[in-house]
Amino acid sequence: MLNLFKQFKHSYDPINFRLIYSLKAVLAVVLSAYFGYYFFGFIGALFAVKISSSMFFMANLDGTDAKKLLLLSLYILLAVLFVPFIKPMLSLGMWLVPVVFVWVFIVSYSQVYSENLNKILLATNVIGFAGFITYGNYDEISLTNCIGAIILAGAISTIIKLGRLGKYGTFTIKSIKTLTKELIALANALGSKEFDELSREYFERINEFKELFSNDSINIKDSSLIKNQNRAIFYIYRLEEIGYLLTCIDSFYLRIDDKKILKDVKDELIHNLNEVFKIFTKQNPEYKTSMSETLKLKNYKVFANSVDIINQKLAQINDANNEKIELKNDKQLSFKKAIKNIGLKDNDTLNSLRLAICMAIAIFITQMWHINHGLWIAVAVMSMSKNSLYSLNNAARDNVFGGIFGFFIGIFTALVIDSIYIYVALGIGMFLMFYFKPYKQFVFTTIFMAVFSMVYTIIKDDYMQLLLERIFDIFIGFGVVYIVSIISLPKNKKEFKIKLTNVINSFILLIDDELSKKQKFIADENEIIQEISNYKEFSDETGYKNTAKIYTILNNINKELINLRNYITSQHIDDINLQNDIITIKSRFEMLDKKLQGLPYYFITSMDGKITYKNDTKVTKILERIALRQNDLYLLSSL
Secondary structure, eight states: OHHHHHHHHHHHOTTSHHHHHHHHHHHHHHHHHHHHHHHHHHHHHHHHHHHHHHHHHSOOOOSOHHHHHHHHHHHHHHHHHHHHHHHHHHTTGGGHHHHHHHHHHHHHHHHHHOHHHHHHHHHHHHHHHHHHHHHHHOSOOOHHHHHHHHHHHHHHHHHHHHOOOSOHHHHHHHHHHHHHHHHHHHHHTTTSTTHHHHHHHHHHHHHHHHHHHHHHTTOOOOHHHHHHHHHHHHHHHHHHHHHHHHHHHHHHHHHOOOHHHHHHHHHHHHHHHHHGGGGGGTOOOOOOOHHHHHHHHTTOHHHHHHHHHHHHHHHHHHTGGGOOOOOOOOOOOOHHHHHHTOSTTOHHHHHHHHHHHHHHHHHHHHHHTTOTTTHHHHHHHHHHOOSSHHHHHHHHHHHHHHHHHHHHHHHHHHHHSOTTTHHHHHHHHHHHHHHTTTSOHHHHHHHHHHHHHHHHHHHOTTHHHHHHHHHHHHHHHHHHHHHHHHHHSOOHHHHHHHHHHHHHHHHHHHHHHHHTTOSOHHHHHHHHHHHHHHHHHHHHHHOOTTHHHHHHHHHHHHHHHHHHHHHHHHHTOOOHHHHHHHHHHHHHHHHHHHHHHTOOOOOOOOOTTTOOOOSOHHHHHHHHHHHHHHHHHHHHOOO
């Protein structure tokens, strides 16, 4: 059991980031609840807990500490401004429906302009719903106490959220060591069935760490830590590139029959990756490079080229003391551009309209049938609204079954534990709720509903009826979302084509950027990996015929494109005929895209005489393999 826990911990939270974050969250909520109750009474404590927990459920904000402080202050200000309007809005009756429709559309569409603003508005939305629900359950509520509790709890939570526990340098070292260990595991899996899954998990981990460092990298004030921070970011880029190189090397393990040479290459790679750990103990890594020459003697030149580049990346890591690389986030659209993009052909607009319609219907139901607890239906709509039918089905399953399961756990816990110890159980449950927030939705929903049920057993005598009403609300909310989604969302067959089209377009983007000499390989590869992962997740759920074969083809095409790019770069090949051949490959991807969209296309399966570059047989073979896999994709992509 202990080993299983350690394995889970290593996979889910290897550097204790979620652990520290969850402890901070629980501390903030407990302090906010205590001081909220002490100064502003029971209702004040409710608002204090809500704003405190919302701050820690909020996704990471991008920017410096000063910018984050400004954004969190904006959140507190919006929450304070929202409270006086809660009671008047409840008295609007049916006029609340169009108000909610417009507001929810603005909140949802705001992510196009600014993701930070979207996070703040979503959190404000939660405070608004909490206010509606609180006003619906209590007759007398002091506006002054509510506002005071929000300001106090907001200040406490902001200080704790932006504060740091421990030295950042230790965090950096743990991060790079973790990535290196996972890279070793990936190298160990070369040629095995587990490689693709481990590869996908590795790049997901890379993205998690890049997000952490990009959000915090410019907040460090100590100059020596800034240097370590920049080096860490440099290491992440190099380790990511090595991961992509291992991805293309895997194809050789599937094609080459010489098991001894494959084993020797793997052993050398693992040895060299283990040597990376020496940089943290001020030792000089001793890398081996003999297998590159051996591969060249065996005429495996492209394979040798990839191994050479890996060795170069490892050498760069060793010499990275003075490197300065910063992560930069993608720019959001300007306000004018975001407004201009609004239209019925824009996916962001359609998704925002869908959520706004669902919310408006939820409010209409509560007003039409005078359901006192009906705003919980709107809360259920917010948690289940998705942009694809298969995602909706997953969310519904996880929320409904997780909610019911958590309900029974919470009630059972409250019945068997003495009233004093229920607060201890509540604290543990709250910690687990924050800790497992990014984990599987079913687990989080179960814990959330268990905590929610325990809270109601403490504050309400008729808790059983109220909890059953909440579960009923979840079902109504799901019904609203499901009916609207069935009408408006693309069916699974169309969604499959969209996912496949996204992968093909990401291949086209990579080719375009390489032809125009843009230094965007990492960003382009990152997008390809993500789109292929999205395709696999969807295809596993729908189970359409040939989707598993298509997934294998997409992975192989990606590996060949990496091989082609690395070999051309290392050999400094700049030939007009080769460029024309690459453009031909690109045009074939464009024809596949047109086929999937139901547009006129022209796709010739035969490539005889189409490849004009003959100076290097290695390049010619890679181009031919890509073309053959495009043919396979052409034959299998019709549903």
